[in-house]
Amino acid sequence: MDTDYAIIGGGVxxxxxxxxxxxxGLSVTxxxxxxxxxxxxxxxxxxxxxxxxxxxxxxxxRWSQQSAAIWAGFAEELGDNTGQxxxxxxxxxxxxHFSEETLQATVEKYEILKTQLGGDYPFEVLGHNALxxxxxxxxxxxxxxxxxxxxxxxxxxxxLKSLAADVRRMGGRVLTGKTVTDxxxxxxxxxTCADGTTLGAGKVILxxxxxxxxxxxxxGFKAPIRPQRGQVLITEKLPKLINxxxxxxxxxxxxxxxxxxxxEEVGHDDRVTQPGLSGLAAEAIxxxxxxxxxxxxxxxxxxxxxxxxxxxIYQQSAKMPGAYLVTCHSGITLAAAHARLLPDWLEGSxxxxxxxxxxxxxxxxx
Amino acid sequence: xxxxSPFLELDDAPRVTVTFDGTPLSLPEGANLAAALLAAGVExxxxxxxxxxxxxxxxxxxxxxxxLIEIDGVVRQACMIEVSDGLKxxxxxxxxxxxx
Numbered sequence: 001m002d003t004d005y006a007i008i009g010g011g012v013x014x015x016x017x018x019x020x021x022x023x024x025g026l027s028v029t030x031x032x033x034x035x036x037x038x039x040x041x042x043x044x045x046x047x048x049x050x051x052x053x054x055x056x057x058x059x060x061x062r063w064s065q066q067s068a069a070i071w072a073g074f075a076e077e078l079g080d081n082t083g084q085x086x087x088x089x090x091x092x093x094x095x096x097h098f099s100e101e102t103l104q105a106t107v108e109k110y111e112i113l114k115t116q117l118g119g120d121y122p123f124e125v126l127g128h129n130a131l132x133x134x135x136x137x138x139x140x141x142x143x144x145x146x147x148x149x150x151x152x153x154x155x156x157x158x159x160l161k162s163l164a165a166d167v168r169r170m171g172g173r174v175l176t177g178k179t180v181t182d183x184x185x186x187x188x189x190x191x192t193c194a195d196g197t198t199l200g201a202g203k204v205i206l207x208x209x210x211x212x213x214x215x216x217x218x219x220g221f222k223a224p225i226r227p228q229r230g231q232v233l234i235t236e237k238l239p240k241l242i243n244x245x246x247x248x249x250x251x252x253x254x255x256x257x258x259x260x261x262x263x264e265e266v267g268h269d270d271r272v273t274q275p276g277l278s279g280l281a282a283e284a285i286x287x288x289x290x291x292x293x294x295x296x297x298x299x300x301x302x303x304x305x306x307x308x309x310x311x312x313i314y315q316q317s318a319k320m321p322g323a324y325l326v327t328c329h330s331g332i333t334l335a336a337a338h339a340r341l342l343p344d345w346l347e348g349s350x351x352x353x354x355x356x357x358x359x360x361x362x363x364x365x366x
Numbered sequence: 367x368x369x370x371s372p373f374l375e376l377d378d379a380p381r382v383t384v385t386f387d388g389t390p391l392s393l394p395e396g397a398n399l400a401a402a403l404l405a406a407g408v409e410x411x412x413x414x415x416x417x418x419x420x421x422x423x424x425x426x427x428x429x430x431x432x433x434l435i436e437i438d439g440v441v442r443q444a445c446m447i448e449v450s451d452g453l454k455x456x457x458x459x460x461x462x463x464x465x466x
Contacts, residue, residue, distance in 0.1 A: 236431055236441060239415040239459050255416040295441045297431050 001188050003029040003173070005346075006201035008180050008191070008215065009208035011041035012156070012331040015163040016338035017205055017346070022170040024343055029199060030167065031178040031191070038210050038227065038270060041331060043302025045232060045260045046156040046252070047245060048088065048333050051095060051123060051148035055109055058116040059357045060311050064330065065120070066353075067337035068150050074336040075154065081169060084162040086154060087253035093151030094131075094246040096142050096287055103144050110146065123148040137241050139289045145246070153245040155253050156332050163335075180208070183219050185320045203322045203346070209305045210268070212327050220319025222360045225327060227268055227303035230261035231276040233284075235294040248287045257294065259284040263304075270301040304329050308363065314345065314355040325360070371407040382451035386435075393449045400426060400433045400445035403455075411435055411444060412457045434458050 005021050007014045010032025018028045033039070050068050054061030072088060079085035097103035107125055114121035126134065127144045134147070168174060179194040189201045206212050206219060216223025237255030251257045262276045277299050285292045305327055307313055312328030324346060328334055337353075345352040377394035384391050386408055393402040400423040403411070410420040412434055423433035426445050433444040436458040444455075 236434060236458075237415050253416075255414065293440065295431070295434070295443075 001200045001202055003027045003199065004202045005029070005205060006031065006189065006191050006199055006203070007205045007207060008183075009033070009206070009211065010164070010174055010176070011039060011207070011209055012160055012163065012335055013041075013209070013326060013328065013338060014205065014207035015160070015167055016331070016335045017207060017326060017342055018167050018172050019163060019170070020339040020341075020343040021346070022167060022172050023339075024347070027171070028167070029173040029175065029201065031180055031193065031199070032174060032176045033179060033208070033211065034177045038268065038303045040209055040302055040305055041160050042157065043230075043232075043270070043300055044156050044332060045230070045247075045258060046153050046250070046332060047093065047247075048090065048152045048154050049093065049330065050150040050333075051093065051110070051146065052106075053330070053333075054311075055113055056309070057311060057357060058113060061113060061117060061121070063312075063337060063353075063358075064333055065117075065150055066341065067334045068152070070340055071152075071154075071333075071336040074339055075159070078159075078162040078166055082162050082165040084158065084165055086159045086162050088152065088154045089245075089253075090150075090152030091244060092147050092149045093153065093244050094126075094135075094145040094147055096145045096246045096248055098141055098143060098286065100143050103146070106146060121148075122150060135243055135288075137288050137290050139286055141286045147244070151245070153250050153252075154332060159332065159335065180211075180215060183215065183320070183323065185322070189320070189322065203324070204320075205324045205326055205346070207326045209327065210303060212325060216325060219323050219325075220317035221315060221323075221325045222363050223313070223325060223327070224363055225305055225307055225313075226265075228306050229264040229266050229270060229301050229303055231264075231272045231280060231299065231301045232261050233259040233277060233280055233296050233299045235259070235291070236297050238294060241290060242288060246287070249284050249291070256297065257284075257288075257291065259291075262301075268303065270303050272299045272301045276301075305331075312358050313360060314342070314358040315360045371405055373401070373405040375402070375405040377402070382449060384449065384451070384453040384455060386455045387457060395449055395451065397449045398426075398445060399435075399447040399449050399453075399455075400443075402449050403435075403444060410457075413460065415459055 004026040007030045010030045075086040075088045182192040191199045235257040242251040315325045317323040377397040379394040381392045382395045424430045441458040
């Protein structure tokens with residue numbers, strides 16, 4: 001056996017889990033893809049986000065809250081260990097609304113979730129004038145916003161960089177340019193890559209994003225995940241214009257304003273489209289009219305990794321005990337939970353979080 | 367202002383007058399604006415909005431966005447513009463009344 005854990009997928013999800021396992025003294029080998037892989041970790045919006053998640057499953061809301069609550073400590077430790085800080089702001093975030101009806105409907109859903117969470121769901125509703133005091137550049141078409149105090153945002157590329165550095169610093173092996181083609185378990189696990197590399201491992205974690213859809217069934221998982229495209233834009237670096245992030249726009253620590261994001265079911269196509277980008281720009285300008293004069297620097301598309309209900313999947317394989325599927329849409333938000341809490345579940349310790357609702361049982365045909 | 371620029375001027379086109387932060391400059395008409403400003407001795411095109419660090423052209427091909435300048439209230443890439451008569455150029459986002 002070459003390693004205690006082989007982790008298939010070296011994005012934020014795989015590296016977060018690797019980091020947590022290394023902290024417990026386990027040996028870890030991460031098998032990462034190449035530049036041809038779809039890499040949500042390099043194309044995402046960078047929110048550390050609680051509101052709107054788990055509207056139909058409070059456990060998911062709670063899991064997101066747990067991660068958000070320990071994110072700052074996690075980021076600080078990464079920065080201290082590597083000398084590469086992970087910029088993070090958790091001063092709340094907005095759900096902006098252009099109509100009273102959608103605002104009211106959303107508030108009603110949040111109230112239900114708040115009750116289910118025993119009241120721990122700190123949000124407030126800001127009318128236009130109250131919002132304008134917080135965000136002087138907000139546009140007249142924005143009727144109000146839900147300000148959720150557990151929301152925030154990070155620099156996701158610096159998170160990825162710092163995570164990768166710290167995994168290596170702790171002795172984790174990260175092999176890049178690897179496409180895993182097969183996983184078998186004659187005794188221990190044997191993993192085979194397209195380039196002929198083989199690796200023996202005590203346990204295997206499948207955290208390959210969209211790649212898990214192909215590899216999962218070979219390992220006994222349903223892995224019913226699909227791509228959903230999000231196109232985004234980023235402006236030139238600007239003086240402070242936006243204080244708190246929303247799903248429409250956020251000003252990153254370096255000054256650029258990231259504008260997001262489309263939700264498109266277009267398969268494995270991560271290109272941008274003119275109508276997609278125009279729509280995003282128009283919405284962002286409606287929210288923050290000063291953006292009409294901002295120069296756009298880049299646009300790109302990336303593919304979300306979605307399960308049928310949008311929740312993460314944490315599942316041990318029945319066919320190959322010791323193999324785990326770990327996949328989610330919100331790898332940035334959940335990075336701290338994956339690093340700090342998930343290893344207890346993988347190791348089956350007393351402190352393991354209860355992740356039952358995230359198993360693949362929920363996809364059983366009824 | 368044509369002092370010790372390390373850049374050589376290649377264009378021998380007719381001269382036109384532009385201003386950079388109010389200072390008049392005589393530049394070759396039709397030349398690449400970023401190149402012409404460098405040759406005229408402009409070393410700092412702008413300051414970054416977050417840290418205030420000075421910036422000047424880097425890639426000269428429209429990719430890096432380091433050569434941003436402001437013309438008529440619009441921030442643009444100097445390396446993607448030709449010199450024309452009467453351009454009023456300033457450092458972006460440094461005017462007192464700039465909303466963005």
